[in-house]
Amino acid sequence: MDVLTHNWSLYGKGLLGTVELTVFASLLALVLGVIMAGFRVAPVGSLRAFGTVWVTVLRNTPLTLLFFAVLLGLPRFGLALPFNVFAILALGCYTSAFICEAVRSGINTVPVGQGEAARSLGMTFGQTLGAVVLPQAFRTVIPPVGSTLIALAKNSAIAGSFSVVELLGTYKTLNELGYSIIWSFLWIAVGYLIVTLTISALFNVLEKRWGVAR
Amino acid sequence: MAGDALIEMRRVNKYYGKLHVLQDIDLTVGRGEVVVVIGPSGSGKSTLCRTINRLEPIQSGTITLDGRPLPEEGRELARLRAEVGMVFQSFNLFAHKTVLANVALAPMKVRKTHKEAAEQRARELLERVGLAAHADKYPAQLSGGQQQRVAIARALAMEPKALLFDEPTSALDPEMINEVLEVMRQLAREGMTMVVVTHEMGFARSAANRVVFMADGCIVEDRTPEDFFTAPESDRAKDFLSKILKH
Numbered sequence: 303m304d305v306l307t308h309n310w311s312l313y314g315k316g317l318l319g320t321v322e323l324t325v326f327a328s329l330l331a332l333v334l335g336v337i338m339a340g341f342r343v344a345p346v347g348s349l350r351a352f353g354t355v356w357v358t359v360l361r362n363t364p365l366t367l368l369f370f371a372v373l374l375g376l377p378r379f380g381l382a383l384p385f386n387v388f389a390i391l392a393l394g395c396y397t398s399a400f401i402c403e404a405v406r407s408g409i410n411t412v413p414v415g416q417g418e419a420a421r422s423l424g425m426t427f428g429q430t431l432g433a434v435v436l437p438q439a440f441r442t443v444i445p446p447v448g449s450t451l452i453a454l455a456k457n458s459a460i461a462g463s464f465s466v467v468e469l470l471g472t473y474k475t476l477n478e479l480g481y482s483i484i485w486s487f488l489w490i491a492v493g494y495l496i497v498t499l500t501i502s503a504l505f506n507v508l509e510k511r512w513g514v515a516r
Numbered sequence: 517m518a519g520d521a522l523i524e525m526r527r528v529n530k531y532y533g534k535l536h537v538l539q540d541i542d543l544t545v546g547r548g549e550v551v552v553v554i555g556p557s558g559s560g561k562s563t564l565c566r567t568i569n570r571l572e573p574i575q576s577g578t579i580t581l582d583g584r585p586l587p588e589e590g591r592e593l594a595r596l597r598a599e600v601g602m603v604f605q606s607f608n609l610f611a612h613k614t615v616l617a618n619v620a621l622a623p624m625k626v627r628k629t630h631k632e633a634a635e636q637r638a639r640e641l642l643e644r645v646g647l648a649a650h651a652d653k654y655p656a657q658l659s660g661g662q663q664q665r666v667a668i669a670r671a672l673a674m675e676p677k678a679l680l681f682d683e684p685t686s687a688l689d690p691e692m693i694n695e696v697l698e699v700m701r702q703l704a705r706e707g708m709t710m711v712v713v714t715h716e717m718g719f720a721r722s723a724a725n726r727v728v729f730m731a732d733g734c735i736v737e738d739r740t741p742e743d744f745f746t747a748p749e750s751d752r753a754k755d756f757l758s759k760i761l762k763h
Binding site for chain 2: 345413415416418419420421422423424425426429433434437438441
C-alpha cells in the first residue's frame with residue numbers, strides 16, 4: 303500500500319502518459335482505419351491495393367519492431383518529433399490495420415442492395431459509403447473496435463521501453479527506490495484496469511445507444 | 517416513336533463467366549412508353565433491367581440514354597444514374613433512416629437541394645403514394661407494400677426521365693401487390709417512361725404499351741400486349757403463357 307501513497311505523483315504521471323498515448327493513438331487509428339476500410343472497398347484498383355498493403359504490412363509487423371522503425375527510422379529522414387508523438391504514430395498506424403479490418407467486416411454485413419439503391423439514385427461512391435453503408439456498418443463494428451482499442455491501451459506499454467513516460471515504465475524508478483516488485487506491479491495493473499475498463503464502459507454505452515437491436 | 521428513343525440497347529452481350537445471360541439484345545424504349553419485360557426465371561430479364569443503369573456492366577454492345585452512351589464507372593455515371601430511377605424487388609430502403617429521410621436523402625446529396633425543400637418535396641411524394649402519415653417511421657415498421665411505395669417515392673424524388681422496376685411485386689404478399697401496381701398504373705397514365713420486369717400479367721395487359729418476352733438471354737417477342745397475350749408467335753411464349761395463365 304505504501305508504494306502507492308508514497309508515489310502518487312509518479313503513478314499519476316505514468317497513468318496520464320498511458321491515457322494520453324491511448325486517446326491520441328486511438329483517434330489516429332480510428333481515422334486511418336476507417337479511411338483504409340474505405341480504400342479497401344473502393345472501385346479504384348490502386349486505392350484497394352494501397353489499403354491491402356497498409357493492412358498487410360502493419361498487421362504482420364511486431365509492434366516493437368514498428369516502434370524501432372518509427373523512433374529510429376524517421377529521424378534519419380530529418381523528421382525529429384518528441385518521443386511520445388513517435389509512439390502515438392507507431393501505435394496509431396499499427397492499430398489502424400486492425401480497425402480497418404473490423405470496419406470492413408462491418409461493411410460486409412450491410413446488404414448489397416443498400417449500396418445498389420444509393421448508387422441507382424446517383425450517389426457517388428463516397429456518398430454511398432458515408433451516408434448509407436458506414437452508418438449501418440458502425441452498429442456492428444462497435445464490439446470489435448472496442449476490443450481493438452483495449453488492446454491498444456495495453457500495447458502502449460511498449461512505449462515505456464522507448465523513454466516515453468507511461469504507466470508500466472514507472473516500475474523502474476520504483477524498483478530503484480527499493481519498493482516491493484509485487485506491490486509496484488499490482489498498482490500498475492490497477493492503473494491499466496482503470497483505462498481498459500473505461501474503454502469497455504464507453505463501448506457498452508455506445509452499443510446500448512447505437513448497436514443493432516436483436 | 518423512332519425519333520424519340522429514351523433508352524436504346526444495341527447488340528448488348530453479357531456473360532457471367534461462361535454463362536451468356538444477354539445475347540445480342542436490341543431494345544428501344546421511347547419517351548413515355550411503358551415496356552413490360554416477362555419471361556421464365558433465368559431468362560435474363562432482371563439482368564437486362566440492371567444493365568440499363570449499369571448496376572451490371574456489359575461485355576459488348578452499346579446502351580444509350582437520351583442519346584448519350586452510358587459512361588464508365590465514376591462521377592459521370594453517377595450523374596446519369598440520377599436520371600434513371602430504380603425500384604428493386606427487395607425494396608432496399610435505407611434501414612437506418614426514416615421514411616422521410618429515405619426520400620429526401622438523394623436530392624440533398626446529389627442535387628444539393630436544401631433540407632427544407634427536399635423534405636417538403638418528399639412529403640408531397642409520400643402524399644402521392646398514400647404514405648404521408650408514415651413519414652417519421654423507419655422502413656422496418658412498414659409492410660412490404662408500403663415499403664415498396666416509399667421506394668417508388670424515393671426514386672421519383674430525383675425527378676428521373678425513366679423508371680426501372682425489377683420485379684417490384686415479387687416479394688410482396690398477394691394482398692399488397694395491388695397497392696403497388698396502382699401507384700405504377702398512375703405513373704404510367706402520367707406519361708412516365710417505364711421498364712417493368714414483372715410476373716403480373718394483369719399489369720402487363722392493362723398498363724403496357726409493349727410486352728417484351730425473354731427466354732434464355734434473348735428477346736423472343738416484342739409486341740403489343742393484345743397481340744402477345746392473344747396470339748403469341750413463338751412456341752416458347754405459347755408454352756410460357758399456357759403455364760402461367762391456366763392454373
